[in-house]
Amino acid sequence: MLYISKWKATAILLTALICCLFAVPNLFPESMVKRWPAWAQRHIVLGLDLQGGSHILLEVDVNDVRRQKLLALQDDVRRVLREARIGLTRAPVIRGNAVEVVIRESDLQQGLAKLRELSQPLGGFLGSTGARSIDIENVGGGVVRLSPTEPALLERVRQVVDQSVEIIGKRVNQLGLVEPSIQRQGNDRILVQVPGLGDPQQLLEILGKTAKLTFRLVDSSVPVEQALQGRPPPESEIVYGSKAENRQPYLLEKRVIVSGDELTDAQPGFDQRTSEPIVTFKFNTSGARKFAQVTQENVGRPFAIVLDDEVISAPVIREPILGGSGQISGNFTVESANNLAILLRAGALPAKLTVIEQRVVGAGLGQDSIEKGKQASYFGGALVIIFMVVTYGLFGVFASIAVAINVGMIFGILSLLNATLTLPGIIGIVLTIGIAVDSNVLIYERIREEVRTGRTPITAIDAGFTRALATILDSNITTFIAAAVLFFFGSGPVRGFAVTLGIGIITTVFTAFTLTRLIVAWWVRWARPRQLAIS
Amino acid sequence: MRLHPKLPLLRIVPDDTKFDFMRFRRISFPISAVLSIIAILLYFFHGLNFGIDFVGGTLIEVQSKSGTADLAKMRAALSGLGLGEVQLQEFGGPTDVLIRVAQQPGGEEAQQAAIGKVREALGDEVDYRRVEVVGPRVSSELLAMSTIGLGLAIFAILIYLWFRFEWQFSLGAMIANVHDLVLTIGYMSLTQIDFDLSSIAALLTILGYSLNDTVVIYDRIREMLRRYKRMSMPDLLNISVNSTLSRSIITHVTVTLALLALLLFGGHAIHSFVATMIFGVVLVGTYTSVFIAAPILIYLGVGTTRMEAEDAAEKEKTSTARP
Numbered sequence: 001m002l003y004i005s006k007w008k009a010t011a012i013l014l015t016a017l018i019c020c021l022f023a024v025p026n027l028f029p030e031s032m033v034k035r036w037p038a039w040a041q042r043h044i045v046l047g048l049d050l051q052g053g054s055h056i057l058l059e060v061d062v063n064d065v066r067r068q069k070l071l072a073l074q075d076d077v078r079r080v081l082r083e084a085r086i087g088l089t090r091a092p093v094i095r096g097n098a099v100e101v102v103i104r105e106s107d108l109q110q111g112l113a114k115l116r117e118l119s120q121p122l123g124g125f126l127g128s129t130g131a132r133s134i135d136i137e138n139v140g141g142g143v144v145r146l147s148p149t150e151p152a153l154l155e156r157v158r159q160v161v162d163q164s165v166e167i168i169g170k171r172v173n174q175l176g177l178v179e180p181s182i183q184r185q186g187n188d189r190i191l192v193q194v195p196g197l198g199d200p201q202q203l204l205e206i207l208g209k210t211a212k213l214t215f216r217l218v219d220s221s222v223p224v225e226q227a228l229q230g231r232p233p234p235e236s237e238i239v240y241g242s243k244a245e246n247r248q249p250y251l252l253e254k255r256v257i258v259s260g261d262e263l264t265d266a267q268p269g270f271d272q273r274t275s276e277p278i279v280t281f282k283f284n285t286s287g288a289r290k291f292a293q294v295t296q297e298n299v300g301r302p303f304a305i306v307l308d309d310e311v312i313s314a315p316v317i318r319e320p321i322l323g324g325s326g327q328i329s330g331n332f333t334v335e336s337a338n339n340l341a342i343l344l345r346a347g348a349l350p351a352k353l354t355v356i357e358q359r360v361v362g363a364g365l366g367q368d369s370i371e372k373g374k375q376a377s378y379f380g381g382a383l384v385i386i387f388m389v390v391t392y393g394l395f396g397v398f399a400s401i402a403v404a405i406n407v408g409m410i411f412g413i414l415s416l417l418n419a420t421l422t423l424p425g426i427i428g429i430v431l432t433i434g435i436a437v438d439s440n441v442l443i444y445e446r447i448r449e450e451v452r453t454g455r456t457p458i459t460a461i462d463a464g465f466t467r468a469l470a471t472i473l474d475s476n477i478t479t480f481i482a483a484a485v486l487f488f489f490g491s492g493p494v495r496g497f498a499v500t501l502g503i504g505i506i507t508t509v510f511t512a513f514t515l516t517r518l519i520v521a522w523w524v525r526w527a528r529p530r531q532l533a534i535s
Numbered sequence: 536m537r538l539h540p541k542l543p544l545l546r547i548v549p550d551d552t553k554f555d556f557m558r559f560r561r562i563s564f565p566i567s568a569v570l571s572i573i574a575i576l577l578y579f580f581h582g583l584n585f586g587i588d589f590v591g592g593t594l595i596e597v598q599s600k601s602g603t604a605d606l607a608k609m610r611a612a613l614s615g616l617g618l619g620e621v622q623l624q625e626f627g628g629p630t631d632v633l634i635r636v637a638q639q640p641g642g643e644e645a646q647q648a649a650i651g652k653v654r655e656a657l658g659d660e661v662d663y664r665r666v667e668v669v670g671p672r673v674s675s676e677l678l679a680m681s682t683i684g685l686g687l688a689i690f691a692i693l694i695y696l697w698f699r700f701e702w703q704f705s706l707g708a709m710i711a712n713v714h715d716l717v718l719t720i721g722y723m724s725l726t727q728i729d730f731d732l733s734s735i736a737a738l739l740t741i742l743g744y745s746l747n748d749t750v751v752i753y754d755r756i757r758e759m760l761r762r763y764k765r766m767s768m769p770d771l772l773n774i775s776v777n778s779t780l781s782r783s784i785i786t787h788v789t790v791t792l793a794l795l796a797l798l799l800f801g802g803h804a805i806h807s808f809v810a811t812m813i814f815g816v817v818l819v820g821t822y823t824s825v826f827i828a829a830p831i832l833i834y835l836g837v838g839t840t841r842m843e844a845e846d847a848a849e850k851e852k853t854s855t856a857r858p
Contacts, residue, residue, distance in 0.1 A: 059643075059672070075818040088829060108795040122546060136854065147669070148704065156691050198663070199663070201654075204647070208647075222840070249689055274640045354643045354644060354670075355643065355647050355668075355670070356643050356670040356672050356673050357643075357668065357669050357670060357673040358647065358650070358665045358667065358668040359665075359666070359668075360663070360665065360666040360667070361664070361665050362596075362662065362663055362664045362665065364662065365596070365664040365665055365804075368802065369802060372800055372801055372802035373801065373802075375753045375800040376796045376797045376800040377796075377800075379796040379799070379800050380792065380793040380794075380795075380796030380797060383792040383793070383795070383796055384789050384792050384793055387788060387789060390544070391544060391545045391547070391785060392544065393544050423804060423805060424733055424736060424805070424808070425799060426808070427805060427808065430793050430794075430796065430797055431740070431790070431793060431794070431812075433742070434790035434791075434793035434794070435747075435790065436790070437786070437789045438747075438782075438786040438789070438790070441782050441785045441786050441789070442751065442782055442786075442844060443781040445779075445781050448550075448781075449778060449857070451551060467758075470754065471750070471751055471754040471755075474699060474750045474751075474754055475746075475747040475748075475750040475751050476747070477695060477752075478692050478695065478743055478747055478750055479694070479740075479743035479744060479746070479747050480741045480743075481691045481692050481695060481738065481743070482688050482692070482742050482743030482746075483738065483739075483743065485684050485687055485691065486684065486688075486735075486736055486739050488656050488684075488685070489680050489681065489683065489684030489736070490684070490732065490736065491677065491680075491732070492736070493732075493733075494733060494736045497733075497736050498736070501740070517858040
């Protein structure tokens, strides 16, 4: 056990040295490290709790996706049956989680055949899974019930998340934030993390809007009051104004003239006459053509600009708008005009997103935490070293060297993995200092016992190591299991704790098995102790 | 090895300690049983002070820009918002205040609206050091995940110990460590320390750490079982615990020193985490491995099967020897 071949000793020292070297970039300012070669740039990333920043978790509103799917299905059913000239007893309606249509008995079989064509096979990872996009049920009495299947809905949610990640990326970049990270999380969630952002109000405003923009004509065939009391005409609906518009009701045609996805640009600006903040926009060619046609035919009539089911302004068409560009004025502030321009440029989200978790740490608190963490680490380390030296003397010094290298290796491995260091992560390191010493204690106490049974120093040391190492392995594996579980089930900062604790256990076992042994072996060869009193 | 001939070394446990730990089981078992029952009663009737991680709601740490924070004034400003229960407390120093707003009825969006109201009410007089809003969905998931995690950790360790030792050891370690967790949860209920995600981390670390201690003693017991085949179980356990006692104490001192440094210098944010760890690791973990985990092996019948097997083997030998 005490004889360690030269190449083995070299390998041990090299491993420890290389691990420690990986920690070096952390000692230099980031601007300097950036000029180093890429392989040397790996460094520890400070978690948002130490660096300050915003962590926002968004969830796709699955009910919104479901509703959209049902509306689209309703349209499809109507269109298919109309094209096939199939007689209906009742037009398709949405009922619960399905679209219901009543087909005349004589056309039922033909109608069902047509409707079945709507249901597409769903492509899985490995080709067709046999699942289809729509369940079609013939309830009897001509009633047919169509409902989107659960796999189809999940598939759609996945698409929605992918599209949303992209659109949110565009929006966040427009705000000029540094190094934002936007990731899908699980099936229906998106995690937005922005380091350094201590006040996420504007970000939240921008994330929370779907930004579905439509231009629609105002229906003036019936006064709004009458439509509010009775039933609005079938092709129109009531839409309320925004807060700035005092929530005034408007009767709008359901038909959309042009929608936000036909915009090519949007910019904040000021109205030349009133110098109010406005948003100017430009349509693409097809949008411009449609808008020109409708405004030509409807001079003198009001139209409405609707954003997320709220009318933001309803101007009267004074003259045909042929150039494909225009402006929106709707009691904006400079900031809200700017936000709207960003939203329009980035495009609409395919479904509503809800903020379900928000954690924001100011830069000041992060800095304080780093300072306190450092202080605690230095103080804890010093206390442990003093205690070990007082108890074990020279062997305490050996233990302290091993622990110091151990901590260096933890930082090196964290850097190598580009891992995130959090405040609980610092606790994990300090705790590791305490636990790492334990392996030395186990070895030393064992050697002491062997000495007491009358062995010579060298055989006692040898036997002490052999017996203690088995125990060290057993006892560390249990703690490692706890750390691993914490890693898989924990989230955020707590995960950082699991990472440092886990790495700390690995380096502790490594140093106990190799470094401590090497140091003691060297000492034995050099000092040739005739009697041994470890403590 | 002394660094210098004149420098004496610290000897905490004298060599050849022969303390009769096993006799104490008649006291330690009832005490632990009573304490565990009290802890469980505390949990059910006093409850835990769940943080927003598990019950949802809003947590805001603010720092007054103009020196000492006026708690009464802030309380007055916030209580008029109709946000239900709003708790304010000084946090770390006289300028820092921790505000807790209970979960709002009305789903995810209502939580986000609440924080807007608080910001409006407090205005520009404070710096926002930390804002956390956890919605009902995330909090219930975190609670479920944490419970599963704890259960899974216990199970995984049980399996590992079963592989490495006999099942009696595995079971003994589990009883001892569930006892640790129960007492720690009782402590958290009694002190009403914030119970949040970091508390789960603390509980898991206590679990891992106290097992670490138990495993060291069990390792020794196993070794002794092989060495002294006919020693009575209590004597054998006593020798094992005594021979590892010095290590146990020295290790606990070092871990305690590290934890004390964290408690004193780590700041307010980790205070409850570290306090829980000190209770769990230092007070309960040490006691458990010596006074519960080791003596419980007597009842789980580790020694008896061994001796019966020995006896049977012996009998067979003598019977075959006799023609």
